[in-house]
Amino acid sequence: MDKFEQxxxxxxxxxxxxxxxxxxxxxxxxxxxxxxxQHAHSEIVGMLPxxxxxxxxxxxxxxxxxxxxxxxxxxxxxxxxxxxETLGIDRAELFDQLHSGxxxxxxxxxxPTISWSDIGAIGWLVDGAAIMNQxxxxxxxxxxxxxxxxxxxxxxxxHQRQGYEMMVSLANGTEEQxxxxxxxxxxWWWPSLMMFGxxxxxxxxxxxxxxxxxxRKSNDDLRQQFVDVTVPQAEYLGLKIPDDKLKWNEERGHxxxxxxxxxxxxxxxxxxGPCNKERLETxxxxxxNGAWVREAAMAYSEKLNTAVNHK
Amino acid sequence: MLKQKISxxxxxxxxxxxxxxxxxxxxxxxxxxxxxxxxxTNIALDLLGQARLYYQLAAELSDTYEDEDQIAFLRRxxxxxxxxLVEMPNGDFGDTIVRQxxxxxxxxxxxxxxxxxxxxxxxxxAEKSIKxxxxxxxxxxxxxxxxxxxxxxxxxxxxxxxxxxxxxTKELVQSSELETEMHGFGIAPNLADLEDExxxxxxxxxxxxxIKLPEDKWSQIQGKKGLHSEHFGYLLSxxxxxxxxxxxxxx
Numbered sequence: 001m002d003k004f005e006q007x008x009x010x011x012x013x014x015x016x017x018x019x020x021x022x023x024x025x026x027x028x029x030x031x032x033x034x035x036x037x038q039h040a041h042s043e044i045v046g047m048l049p050x051x052x053x054x055x056x057x058x059x060x061x062x063x064x065x066x067x068x069x070x071x072x073x074x075x076x077x078x079x080x081x082x083x084x085e086t087l088g089i090d091r092a093e094l095f096d097q098l099h100s101g102x103x104x105x106x107x108x109x110x111x112p113t114i115s116w117s118d119i120g121a122i123g124w125l126v127d128g129a130a131i132m133n134q135x136x137x138x139x140x141x142x143x144x145x146x147x148x149x150x151x152x153x154x155x156x157x158x159h160q161r162q163g164y165e166m167m168v169s170l171a172n173g174t175e176e177q178x179x180x181x182x183x184x185x186x187x188w189w190w191p192s193l194m195m196f197g198x199x200x201x202x203x204x205x206x207x208x209x210x211x212x213x214x215x216r217k218s219n220d221d222l223r224q225q226f227v228d229v230t231v232p233q234a235e236y237l238g239l240k241i242p243d244d245k246l247k248w249n250e251e252r253g254h255x256x257x258x259x260x261x262x263x264x265x266x267x268x269x270x271x272x273g274p275c276n277k278e279r280l281e282t283x284x285x286x287x288x289n290g291a292w293v294r295e296a297a298m299a300y301s302e303k304l305n306t307a308v309n310h311k
Numbered sequence: 312m313l314k315q316k317i318s319x320x321x322x323x324x325x326x327x328x329x330x331x332x333x334x335x336x337x338x339x340x341x342x343x344x345x346x347x348x349x350x351x352t353n354i355a356l357d358l359l360g361q362a363r364l365y366y367q368l369a370a371e372l373s374d375t376y377e378d379e380d381q382i383a384f385l386r387r388x389x390x391x392x393x394x395x396l397v398e399m400p401n402g403d404f405g406d407t408i409v410r411q412x413x414x415x416x417x418x419x420x421x422x423x424x425x426x427x428x429x430x431x432x433x434x435x436x437a438e439k440s441i442k443x444x445x446x447x448x449x450x451x452x453x454x455x456x457x458x459x460x461x462x463x464x465x466x467x468x469x470x471x472x473x474x475x476x477x478x479x480t481k482e483l484v485q486s487s488e489l490e491t492e493m494h495g496f497g498i499a500p501n502l503a504d505l506e507d508e509x510x511x512x513x514x515x516x517x518x519x520x521x522i523k524l525p526e527d528k529w530s531q532i533q534g535k536k537g538l539h540s541e542h543f544g545y546l547l548s549x550x551x552x553x554x555x556x557x558x559x560x561x562x
Binding site for chain 2: 044051054057058059061064091166176285289296298300
């Protein structure tokens with residue numbers, strides 16, 4: 001171990017943050033770029049399924065709440081792209097990786113939002129699951145990432161409560177609304193559990209990320225934590241979680257739950273989910289349609305600079 | 312009686328904001344640049360927030376409507392009194408930004424007058440909204456310059472948008488019967504007073520942006536009388552979908 005590596009390791013051991021100008025192993029840098037950009041892409045792609053209901057939100061209050069929420073996701077994307085840029089890559093390159101399909105984003109956003117209650121279910125379950133992961137990341141060893149996550153977590157936890165509150169309204173509403181809410185839970189439950197990623201044994205990056213203190217808890221532990229927190233919330237709503245094997249285990253002090261369909265998980269990761277193509281095409285289209293706007297903005301700013309230099 | 316008219320007037324003002332906010336809401340997640348996406352969503356949020364204030368006041372005064380949502384979601388097409396400009400489709404970013412700019416210039420001038428209204432609650436809404444709309448105008452005005460003077464392509468796109476949307480500006484500065492009556496009570500500005508200044512500002516910006524103004528032509532656009540474009544029905548189908556499909560539900 002050379003002295004740079006030693007200094008890096010000492011910082012990790014002492015729970016000090018690694019900062020952009022510090023020496024870091026190339027693999028640590030690459031892992032972070034991959035993870036942070038994946039996270040940023042997830043925020044940006046994640047705007048689409050929820051954005052699908054902005055024009056159809058059922059009340060003024062809900063419309064504004066949803067619009068503000070989707071805007072927050074754009075803001076999260078922005079902090080995260082900026083955090084990634086501190087590692088020596090720029091946003092345009094990250095976008096290219098997303099648009100060409102090299103970079104991944106969270107598979108959950110490849111499921112469709114086909115009813116209004118899906119918006120509630122996403123807030124409650126998807127944001128709920130995301131928070132489990134993200135709270136852990138506020139303690140990640142890389143400073144800019146950890147700090148971005150602090151702010152993101154505050155907003156996500158608001159989104160989660162907003163989503164749950166929507167579910168409360170629906171669960172206490174008409175028969176049709178209750179049915180709508182149950183249907184959303186049925187469709188979003190398992191994909192939400194998949195969000196934590198494969199089991200520890202199957203997860204390629206987990207062990208190294210934990211050693212580097214980027215990740216602090218295992219996928220399975222986080223998933224269990226999510227189930228334990230969410231089951232009573234579903235009970236309060238009077239909705240049934242679609243898992244016959246779900247049962248409190250007194251001995252473990254946790255809920256037992258059924259087997260996740262990992263075939264489905266890997267198929268969606270591979271690009272065969274219900275909306276993979278659509279989501280990517282929408283992003284590519286927005287980017288391509290915006291090209292002339294970005295070019296014009298650059299050209300105008302160059303003209304202004306030239307004008308200033310001539311004065 | 313006057314109460315009902317103030318209510319109707321407040322609805323008309325709310326409609327402008329709601330419909331433009333609804334249009335901008337369609338774009339969230341599809342912007343040309345992430346920062347622009349966020350900024351445009353901010354504008355949408357401001358407008359929807361203003362619509363709520365107008366509708367809440369209208370509902371309070373109204374014998375017909377119980378709350379803001381009944382006003383926003385459960386009227387018939389011809390009962391919406393927004394100018395046609397704000398319901399025009401987003402088109403490309405050039406169309407969106409020209410529509411925004413043409414409305415923002417009017418909107419700020421209008422609010423500056425409305426804040427002199429002797430109807431205290433409208434005055435208060437105007438005072439709050441001015442701060443927001445000043446920013447909207449900065450944003451859209453800057454983009455008019457950027458795109459007008461940026462590249463040949465962007466100049467052409469803005470030019471095309473201006474050519475299309477120009478006839479819709481007239482309605483902004485022409486009072487409907489209701490507005491004229493409200494002006495008589497010292498509640499609403501006289502829109503005709505805004506006309507010269509409106510066109511002066513717009514023309515000067517477009518000249519700076521190297522955009523040619525179309526000839527003034529005869530125009531018979533009357534959104535404020537409930538006569539809308541063919542686009543409007545589709546906008547309402549989205550807007551009203553859940554309220555119409557699941558009547559008497561709480562959300």
